[in-house]
Amino acid sequence: METFQIVILALIQGLTEFLPISSSAHLILPAEVFGWQDQGLAFDVAVHFGSLLAVVFYFRRDIGVLIRDGLGGFTEDRFTDDGRLAWLIVLATIPVGLVGLIFKDFIETHLRSAAVIAATTIGFGILLWWADVRGRRVETLSQLNWKKALLIGLSQVLALVPGTSRSGITMTAGLMLGMKREAAARFSFLLSIPVIALSAILLTVELLALDSVPWNDLLLGTLLSCISAYLCIHFFLQFISRIGMAPFAIYRLILGAVLIWMIWG
Template sequence: MDIFHIVILALIQGITEFLPISSSAHLILPNQVLGWPDQGLAFDVAVHFGSLMAVLLYFRKEVWQLICDGLGGFRTGQFTDEGRLAWLIVLATIPAGVAGLAFKDFIETHLRSSAVIAATTILFGLLLWWSDVHGKRRDDLRKLNWKKALMIGAAQALALIPGTSRSGITMTAGLMLGMNREAASRFSFLMSIPVIALSALLLTLELLESESVPWDSIVLGVILSGISAYLCIHFFLQFINRIGMAPFAIYRLLLGGALIWLILAQ
């Protein structure tokens, strides 16, 4: 890739990772629609690592409190709200981890197409809109229990299908279960930490077996995706209660419709 491709793809990853519009779809489409060169495994590792650093930095105080209270509650048997939330995040991560190990190769082989992305973009965009309009939107994170966390985690496993959006499907599930917008978004972002970390680890192991590392692309990808992801999280949480999910649902419908038009025009 040349410098232009590196910059654009790193910014795409950083911006779309935490918006409910699917980062995987936006990274696949430049290659399939515009004919750009495939970014390769090393670059995927870099931009995932940048997104991970962004969410850890943004929620650094909360993450530290979750770790301390989670481990402390496990020792004493008495959990604070933060300690309970820490273990709910762990529980919610399990379905995606199991599904990833079981279906990763199948998805990589059969589901990374423009047609699949168009279908999932539209379908889950409509579902996002419906959940925002019809969800009760009254519960904060203190009302989250293990059943709801596990259901949101099961929804997160669907994000392995390109175009679904990990943040989008987890926010949708949270809204359907009565969470308010900020709580659904915050839980989605916190859930992303173990998932992105595991994904980056698996990609790194594959990278060590298969490719040499283009360090210039790696460093630039980490920096740009990290900065853009951090800003994305900040502004999303600032404005989500005011703007709702409708703008993202509309964007998904327009993107899905454009993809269908391009497929039919070929």
């Protein structure tokens, strides 16, 4: 790919991976506007890995405590709030892992159309706004129980449909279940770690079958995706309690309308 294409796509992937606005919807736009070819499997691996590095580095202290307390609960016969949260993340990851493995080929074959992405961008944008307005927004992460974590995990299955937004649907579910905005966002970001890691592993397995790999391009894509994703997480968590989800819902409606115009205009 051209350097300009690498920069644009890596920045888009890094920013939209964690904002509730759908990365797949955004990756359609530059391809349509500039007439670019599909970026390919190797680049997908690189930018996913960059996003993974960003979220792991940002939550590095939290992850250390989650692992320590999650495993320590078995030896001490008592789970702390962080230890319990660690296993809730594991529980919430199981549905999307199972469904993704079973229906991966079907989704890639039948659900990656621009029409599907436009519809899900708009539909789940409206649902995000509704959940933000109607949700009680009172519960913290320490109040999250296994039933609610599992429901959020089940909602994450919908993110396998392009245009839904993994972060968007999990935050929507969290808000509908009464979580505070920052708590819903934080759980969504922590929940992304095993999901992105599993996705990167599966893509890497497919990547090993390729004859040649453009390592310089991939390194640039990884770096840019990591930087943009890290900044996105940092500023989103700082401002989400004040600005709410309405700006993202409105943005999704506009983006969906643009996609519809591009398809049928």
